[in-house]
Amino acid sequence: MTAAVRPVESLVTRSASLETAVAGTAILVLVCGLLVLVGFPLWSLLSKSLYVRGEFAGLQNFIAYVTTPALSRSVINSLFVALVTTLIVVPIAFAYAYALTRTSMRAKGLLYATALVPLFAPSLLPAISLIYFFGNQGFLKSWMFGGSIYGPAGIIMAEVFYCFPHALTILVAALRLADARLYEAAEALGASRPRIFYTVTLGGAKYGLVSAVMVVFTLVITDFGIPKVIGGQFSVLATDVYKQVMGQQNFEMGAVVGVILLIPAVIAFLVDRLAQRRQVALVSARAVAYAPNRSPLRDAAALALCIVVSGIFLAVLGMAVWASFVTYWPYNLGLTLQHYAFEIADSSGWQPFFNSLEVAALTAICGTAVIFVGAYLVEKIRAFPVLRFVAQFLAMLPMAVPGLVLGLGYIFFFNAAWNPLNVLYGTIAILVLNCTAHFYTVPHITATTALKQIDPEFEAVSASLKVPFWRTFTRVTVPISLPAILDIAVYLFVSAMTTVSAIIFLYSTDTKLASIAAVNMDEAGFTASAAGMCVLVVLASMTVKLLQVLADRLLLDRLQAWRRR
Amino acid sequence: MTDEASKGVTGVAPYLRVRNLVKTYGTFTALDSVSLDVVAGEFVCFLGPSGCGKTTLLRAIAGLDPQTSGTIEQAGRDISNLPPPARDFGIVFQSYALFPNLTVAANVAYGLVSRGRPKAETAERVTMLLQLVGLSDQGAKYPGQLSGGQQQRVALARALATSPGLLLLDEPLSALDARVRIHLRREIKDLQRRVGVTTIMVTHDQEEALTMADRIVVMNRGAIEQIGSPAEVYRKPATEFVADFIGAMTFIPASALDDTHVKAGPLVFETAPFSIRQGSTVKLGIRPEEVRVRNLGADVPNRLDTRIEALEFLGAFARARLVPVVAPELQVTADFSMNALRDLSLVEGQSLTVSLPPETLRVFPVPQ
Numbered sequence: 022m023t024a025a026v027r028p029v030e031s032l033v034t035r036s037a038s039l040e041t042a043v044a045g046t047a048i049l050v051l052v053c054g055l056l057v058l059v060g061f062p063l064w065s066l067l068s069k070s071l072y073v074r075g076e077f078a079g080l081q082n083f084i085a086y087v088t089t090p091a092l093s094r095s096v097i098n099s100l101f102v103a104l105v106t107t108l109i110v111v112p113i114a115f116a117y118a119y120a121l122t123r124t125s126m127r128a129k130g131l132l133y134a135t136a137l138v139p140l141f142a143p144s145l146l147p148a149i150s151l152i153y154f155f156g157n158q159g160f161l162k163s164w165m166f167g168g169s170i171y172g173p174a175g176i177i178m179a180e181v182f183y184c185f186p187h188a189l190t191i192l193v194a195a196l197r198l199a200d201a202r203l204y205e206a207a208e209a210l211g212a213s214r215p216r217i218f219y220t221v222t223l224g225g226a227k228y229g230l231v232s233a234v235m236v237v238f239t240l241v242i243t244d245f246g247i248p249k250v251i252g253g254q255f256s257v258l259a260t261d262v263y264k265q266v267m268g269q270q271n272f273e274m275g276a277v278v279g280v281i282l283l284i285p286a287v288i289a290f291l292v293d294r295l296a297q298r299r300q301v302a303l304v305s306a307r308a309v310a311y312a313p314n315r316s317p318l319r320d321a322a323a324l325a326l327c328i329v330v331s332g333i334f335l336a337v338l339g340m341a342v343w344a345s346f347v348t349y350w351p352y353n354l355g356l357t358l359q360h361y362a363f364e365i366a367d368s369s370g371w372q373p374f375f376n377s378l379e380v381a382a383l384t385a386i387c388g389t390a391v392i393f394v395g396a397y398l399v400e401k402i403r404a405f406p407v408l409r410f411v412a413q414f415l416a417m418l419p420m421a422v423p424g425l426v427l428g429l430g431y432i433f434f435f436n437a438a439w440n441p442l443n444v445l446y447g448t449i450a451i452l453v454l455n456c457t458a459h460f461y462t463v464p465h466i467t468a469t470t471a472l473k474q475i476d477p478e479f480e481a482v483s484a485s486l487k488v489p490f491w492r493t494f495t496r497v498t499v500p501i502s503l504p505a506i507l508d509i510a511v512y513l514f515v516s517a518m519t520t521v522s523a524i525i526f527l528y529s530t531d532t533k534l535a536s537i538a539a540v541n542m543d544e545a546g547f548t549a550s551a552a553g554m555c556v557l558v559v560l561a562s563m564t565v566k567l568l569q570v571l572a573d574r575l576l577l578d579r580l581q582a583w584r585r586r
Numbered sequence: 587m588t589d590e591a592s593k594g595v596t597g598v599a600p601y602l603r604v605r606n607l608v609k610t611y612g613t614f615t616a617l618d619s620v621s622l623d624v625v626a627g628e629f630v631c632f633l634g635p636s637g638c639g640k641t642t643l644l645r646a647i648a649g650l651d652p653q654t655s656g657t658i659e660q661a662g663r664d665i666s667n668l669p670p671p672a673r674d675f676g677i678v679f680q681s682y683a684l685f686p687n688l689t690v691a692a693n694v695a696y697g698l699v700s701r702g703r704p705k706a707e708t709a710e711r712v713t714m715l716l717q718l719v720g721l722s723d724q725g726a727k728y729p730g731q732l733s734g735g736q737q738q739r740v741a742l743a744r745a746l747a748t749s750p751g752l753l754l755l756d757e758p759l760s761a762l763d764a765r766v767r768i769h770l771r772r773e774i775k776d777l778q779r780r781v782g783v784t785t786i787m788v789t790h791d792q793e794e795a796l797t798m799a800d801r802i803v804v805m806n807r808g809a810i811e812q813i814g815s816p817a818e819v820y821r822k823p824a825t826e827f828v829a830d831f832i833g834a835m836t837f838i839p840a841s842a843l844d845d846t847h848v849k850a851g852p853l854v855f856e857t858a859p860f861s862i863r864q865g866s867t868v869k870l871g872i873r874p875e876e877v878r879v880r881n882l883g884a885d886v887p888n889r890l891d892t893r894i895e896a897l898e899f900l901g902a903f904a905r906a907r908l909v910p911v912v913a914p915e916l917q918v919t920a921d922f923s924m925n926a927l928r929d930l931s932l933v934e935g936q937s938l939t940v941s942l943p944p945e946t947l948r949v950f951p952v953p954q
Contacts, residue, residue, distance in 0.1 A: 036671065037669045327940075478681060484649075485672035485745070497685045
C-alpha cells in the first residue's frame with residue numbers, strides 16, 4: 022500500500038515545487054522587464070544630470086540651471102499655467118460630475134461621453150483649434166481684446182480642454198460613491214442644505230478632489246504638445262527639455278530639466294496615492310446607493326452647464342475638423358481634401374498614421390498581456406513577497422514620471438554604446454516598449470482592482486485540487502476579467518495613439534508617428550495638415566473605443582452567459 | 587498538553603498529528619503552541635469566538651498560511667513545510683469560491699480534468715458526486731443561478747471529487763439563512779459519515795459544533811481550551827471560558843472548602859469533585875436548565891429557598907432570575923419549561939424552593 026502511494030506523492034510534491042519555480046521565474050522576469058522598461062532609463066537620466074561632457078560634476082548642472090534666468094524662468098511659467106488650469110478645470114469638472122451623478126437631468130450618458138471626447142485627441146489638437154479661433158487670422162480674434170493667444174492664455178485654454186476629462190472621470194467616480202443613509206441622517210438631524218453639501222457631499226468627495234487637483238496639475242506641468250504649438254515665446258519646462266535636447270544637443274542640461282520636471286510630478290503622485298488610500302476606507306460594503314430626486318430648477322441649471330461645456334468641447338474638436346478641410350484659411354473657405362495629401366507638408370506622407378496604428382495595436386496587445394499577467398503575479402501569488410513588492414513599486418513608478426523624462430531616459434539608456442539593447446534604437450519596437458512603460462500604471466491599477474474583486478480563495482481551491490495556478494489563470498481568472506482586459510487594451514491603444522511626449526525623442530524617419538508628424542507639420546507652417554493628422558488620430562481612437570462598447574454589449578453578453586442570473 | 591491532546595484516541599494511530607504549532611504576525615500570537623490529534627474518519631470542529639485562531643489553525647493545516655514553528659503530520663507523512671498542492675486535502679470556504687464562469691459540472695470536474703483521466707470516467711464521477719449532494723439535475727447551470735445552499739453543496743462536491751484524505755470546512759454554513767443552515771448541518775454530517783472522510787470544520791456557532799462534531803476543539807486566544815466529545819464539552823467544561831462559551835452558565839463567586847464543597851456567602855454547596863486548594867477563591871457554575879423545582883425531598887442536597895425576581899419569556903421556555911432568601915446578593919439563573927411554569931403557576935415575586943444537583947455544579951479556579 023505504502024509502496025504504491027509513494028511514487029504518486031513524490032510526483033505531486035515535484036509538480037508543486039515546479040509551480041513555485043514557475044511563479045518565481047515569472048516574477049523575476051517581470052521585475053527585470055520593469056527594470057529595463059522603467060528603472061534603468063530613469064537611473065540613466067538621474068546620473069546623466071550629474072555629468073558635464075562625460076565628467077562627473079555633482080550638482081554643477083543644477084547650479085548652472087538655477088543661475089540662468091532664461092531657464093529658471095520656465096519653472097515659474099510652468100507652475101503658473103498649471104496652477105491656473107487646475108483652478109479652472111477642477112471646479113467646472115466638479116460641477117459637471119455633480120450634474121452627472123447627483124441630479125436627475127436628461128441625457129447623462131450622452132453628456133458624459135461628450136465630455137470625454139478630449140481623451141481621444143492628441144494634446145496639440147485643442148491648441149491648433151484655438152489658433153483657428155483666436156490666432157492671428159482667427160475669426161474670434163477680437164475676443165482677445167488685443168491680447169495674444171500665443172502664450173499663457175492659449176496654453177491654459179488648450180490645457181483646460183485636454184485635462185477636463187481626466188478630472189471628470191476621477192470626480193464622477195468619487196461622487197458616485199454616495200451613501201444615501203448619510204444624507205438621510207443629515208436631514209433627520211436638521212442640517213441645512215449648504216451644510217449637507219459641505220459636510221456630506223464635499224466631505225465624501227474630498228479625496229477625489231485632491232486626486233483631481235494632483236492629476237490636472239501634473240498633466241499640465243508635463244504636457245509638451247500644447248506649449249509647443251501655442252506657447253509662442255512663453256517657455257515652460259517641457260519645451261525647455263525639448264529645446265535643450267533637440268535644439269542645442271545639450272543632453273546633460275536636458276537631463277537636469279527632466280529631473281526638475283520629475284519633482285512636481287513625484288510630489289503630486291505621492292499626495293494622490295495617499296488620498297486614494299484614504300478614499301478606500303470611506304466606502305462601506307453596507308452603503309445604500311444614493312438616488313437623486315427630481316428638482317426642475319436644479320436639473321435645468323445642471324443641464325445648461327453641461328450643454329455649454331460639452332458644446333465648447335465639440336466646437337473645439339469641430340474647428341479642427343473643419344479647418345482641416347478648408348482650402349485657404351481665412352480667405353477661401355471652400356472645402357477640399359488637399360490637406361490630407363500629407364506628403365506636401367511632410368515627406369513621410371501617410372506613413373506616420375499607419376506607424377501610429379501599428380504601435381498602438383502592438384502596445385495594446387503586448388502591453389495588455391504583460392500588464393495583466395504582471396498584476397496577477399503581484400496580486401495573487403503568495404510566495405516571493407520581496408520580489409512582488411519591487412514589481413509593485415516599479416509598476417506604480419511610471420505614473421510619477423512625465424513622458425518627456427521617460428523618453429529622455431530611453432535615449433540615455435537604450436542609445437548607450439555599451440548596451441546590447443541599442444539595436445532597438447530607431448525601431449518600432451522601442452516605441453512600443455516606451456508606450457507600454459509610459460502608460461503602465463493606470464492599466465496596472467485597473468487590472469489589480471479587477472483581480473482584487475475575484476475571490477482570493479480561488480488559488481487556494483486550485484492548490485487543494487492540485488491544479489497548477491496557470492491553469493486557473495487561463496480558465497477562470499482571464500475569462501472573469503475579460504471586461505477589464507478589454508478596458509486596458511483600449512486605454513493603451515488610445516494612449517499610444519495620442520501621445521506626443523515620450524516618443525518625440527525616440528522616433529526615426531521610418532518610425533515617425535502621427536502626433537509627431539502633426540507637431541512637425543505645424544512647425545513647418547502646414548497647420549491645416551497638422552489639424553488633419555490630429556483628426557485622423559481622433560477618428561482611429563474613437564473607432565476603437567466604439568468597438569469596445571460594441572464588444573462589451575454583444576460579444577461579452579454572448580460569451581459570458583454566466584454573468585446573467 | 588500532548589497527553590490531553592491524545593485523550594480519547596488512545597490505541598489508534600492518529601491520521602493528523604499537530605504538534606506545538608505556533609503562528610505569529612509581528613508581535614501578535616495567533617497560535618500559541620497548539621497540539622492536536624485527529625483520528626481517521628473523525629469529524630472534528632474547531633470552535634471559538636472570532637480571532638481565537640481556529641481559522642489560522644485550519645489554514646496552517648492546509649499549508650495556505652504556513653506556521654511559524656511546529657510540525658504537522660498527515661497519514662504518517664511530515665507535511666509541515668509542503669506547499670498546499672503537495673498536501674492531500676479538499677477545502678470548502680465560507681464564500682464557496684466557486685468559479686462563476688464554469689458550470690456546476692465543470693466546477694466539480696475541475697480537479698479531475700487536470701489529472702488526465704479519461705473523459706467518460708470524469709463525467710461518471712461528476713454525475714455520482716452531484717447525485718451525492720442532491721444536485722443531479724443542476725450540472726449545466728452556473729453557480730450564480732443557484733441558491734446559497736446549493737452553491738455550498740457544489741463546493742462540497744468539488745472538494746470531495748479528488749477523494750482527498752482530509753476535508754477542511756472553513757465556516758461553510760455561516761453565509762446561509764438559519765433554516766437552510768440547520769438543514770445542511772444534518773446533510774453534511776450524513777455525507778461525511780457515508781464517505782468516511784476525515785473532516786475538520788471551523789465554526790463559531792456552538793450549536794453547529796454540538797450537533798455535527800464527533801469531537802470539539804474549543805479555542806480561545808490562540809490556544810486550545812478543551813478537546814472532547816460534544817457531551818463532554820457541554821457537561822464537563824474544563825474551563826470557565828468553555829462553560830461560558832458553550833451553553834449558558836451562571837457564575838457565583840465562592841471559596842473552596844474541600845474537594846466537593848464550596849462556600850458562597852452564608853451558603854455551602856455540594857459540587858462535583860474538583861481539585862483546587864482549600865480556601866482558594868473560585869467560581870461556582872450552574873447551568874440554568876439544571877435547576878430542579880419538582881419532586882424535591884427534604885434531604886435533597888443543595889436545597890435553596892429563593893424568590894423569583896424576574897421572569898423572562900423566551901418561547902419554549904422561560905428564564906427566571908432567582909434570589910436566595912438568605913443571601914439576596916447572589917443570583918441564580920434558571921430555565922423552566924412552559925410545562926413547569928404552568929404546573930407550578932410561577933409568577934414574579936413568588937417564593938420558590940429549588941435544588942442544585944451536585945453533579946451538575948462545576949467549580950472553576952479564579953486566576954490570581
